Amino acid sequence: MSRSPSAASTARFPAWLLIxxxxxxxxxxxxDMYLPSFPALAGDLGVDIGQVQLTxxxxxxxxxxxxxxxxxxxxxxxxxPPLxxxxxxxxxxxxxCALARSxxxxxxxxxxxxxxGCAGMVMARAVIRDRLEAHESARAFSSLMLVMGLAPIxxxxxxxxxxxxxxxxxxxxVLAAAGLAILLLVHWRMEESLDLRQAAPLRLGTxxxxxxxxxxxxxxVGYSLSAGFGSAGMFAYISGSPFVLIELHGIAPSHYGFVFGANALGLIVMSQLNSRLVHGRTLDQVLGRALLAPCAAGVVLAVAALAGLATLPMLLAAFFVFIGAxxxxxxxxxxxxxxxxxxxxGTASALMGTLQFSLGTLGGAAVSLWRDGTALPLAVVMAxxxxxxVLMRYYGRSGAGRAAA
Known part of the structure; x- marks a missing residue:
């Protein structure tokens, strides 16, 4: 199917974008749905919480x-077909998973x-790229960030x-039922977005x-890793913030959810603001300015942690700025x-996702493995x-400049 930006613009959330x-x-x-069940799951399977975390x-x-x-x-x-x-x-x-006994x-x-499940992530990005040009794609991805922000809440x-x-x-x-419902939606309501006459041959060498x-x-690579390092910082926050906020600073576990939700709300608000920011500006200009926020937040937090000055208000502000950006x-x-x-x-979307989730996994693992009883590991990894x-954005921008030349 050929791209149709105008069609996509007639509705903020056309049916294909909702899918x-x-x-x-x-x-x-x-x-996120099964995180609250960790203690119950561990008790039912007769294992410690660490083994449950491995799942x-x-x-x-x-x-x-x-x-x-x-x-x-x-x-x-x-x-x-991949879906x-x-x-x-x-x-x-x-x-x-529902029937597992160990x-x-x-x-x-x-x-x-x-x-x-990762097929959905790859295909969603590929379908958007099939249908829309770069600026329209950025607005569509901003709309999808609503999902990424609401889900953790x-x-x-x-x-x-x-x-x-x-x-x-x-x-x-419930997850199985949701997957089946989405599969039926794909079958009955999603049109194929790839022109199969231009399909690439599937050979190992190719x-x-x-x-x-x-x-x-x-x-x-540059722009993929720029987003990837952002994801790594978010995974580090997800991995390390419970210890830092609950154990070090005494936030009640029931209140931690409000902090998590506030940061997710910041992500939602900024993603919707981004749809307006890209009007009249290049995507790289908006990206370059937006990247200053998580970089500054991470550096300030790391310096404060090194100096022993990472107070609770500073931590909360830095987390909000980093995640929201x-x-x-x-x-x-x-x-x-x-x-x-x-x-x-499709291939590019797949590799981008692999790079980003690999960095994200490394970011979360780095905080988990480097535990010294302070906020320093989380602060340094986020910085x-x-x-x-920021550096990967410059690398990607130089590549774009060469391609244009």
Missing amino acids: CGSLMAIAPLSI LGTFLVGLALGQAFYGPFSDRFGRK YLGLGLYVVAAIG AETLMLWRFLQALG LAPVIGSAILTAAGWRTIFW VARSYGELLRDREF LGCVTPNASALALAHQGHRA LCGAGA
Whole structure:
């Protein structure tokens, strides 16, 4: 299907974009809905909480690795066949999670669930790139950030309600039902966005060459990693903020959810403001200014932590600025990374997702492994991620300049 920006502009949320939003929601819902069930899950399976946390780690690894498969497949056969495959696997794996009788079995099914669910993330980005030009893509990605911001707020609440009413296994039955509903939506309401007459051949050599060319494309790599370092900072915050806020600064666990929700709200607000900021400005200009916020917040926080001056108000302000700014960073960096990849949008979307989730996983792991009883590890990792995002934007911009020359 040819691109139709005008059609996309007739409604803020056309049906195809709503479906893309539901595809993007699969990962955060699958992560956040079962978090409140960790103690109950550990007790039921007879393991400690650390083993239950590994089920989250295996899910994140599956998200990072699985995306690389779907891109080339979708560039050859279209965007819908990979969704049938991925969502089908997701539903089966969610049922497997609901029936699991050991932590090891749950880890396996969670890994397979991630391998299936990540198809939605890859295809949502590819469909947007198929249909829209760069500026329209940035606005569409900003709309999808509503989903990414609301999910961390709503999913734990929904999960807690299900846990109280019916137990932790029902959470996975609900996820299976949601995956099936999205699969039916894709089948009945989503039109194929790839012109199959221009489909790329699916050969191992061709796929390897495409990935090699993308990794040598400074524009693609730079902007992808700029968003990736932002994601790494967010994963570091998700991993380290409970210890820093609850154990170090005495915030009640029930109040921590409000802090988490406030930062997610900042992400939503900035993502919607981004739709206005890109009018009359280049995406790179908006991205460059937006990146100053997480970089500054991270550096100030790191300096304060080193000096022993990281007070609770400073921490809360820095977290809010860093996470909120990603509402501008992620849509624009993603649109710029995919701007000149229309001939292999699926492959490019897959590699971008793999790079970003790999960095995100590393960011969260770095905070978890470097524990010294202070806020310093979280502050330093967030500062490095903010600075890395700025540097990668310059790297991508230099690549775009060379391509234009």
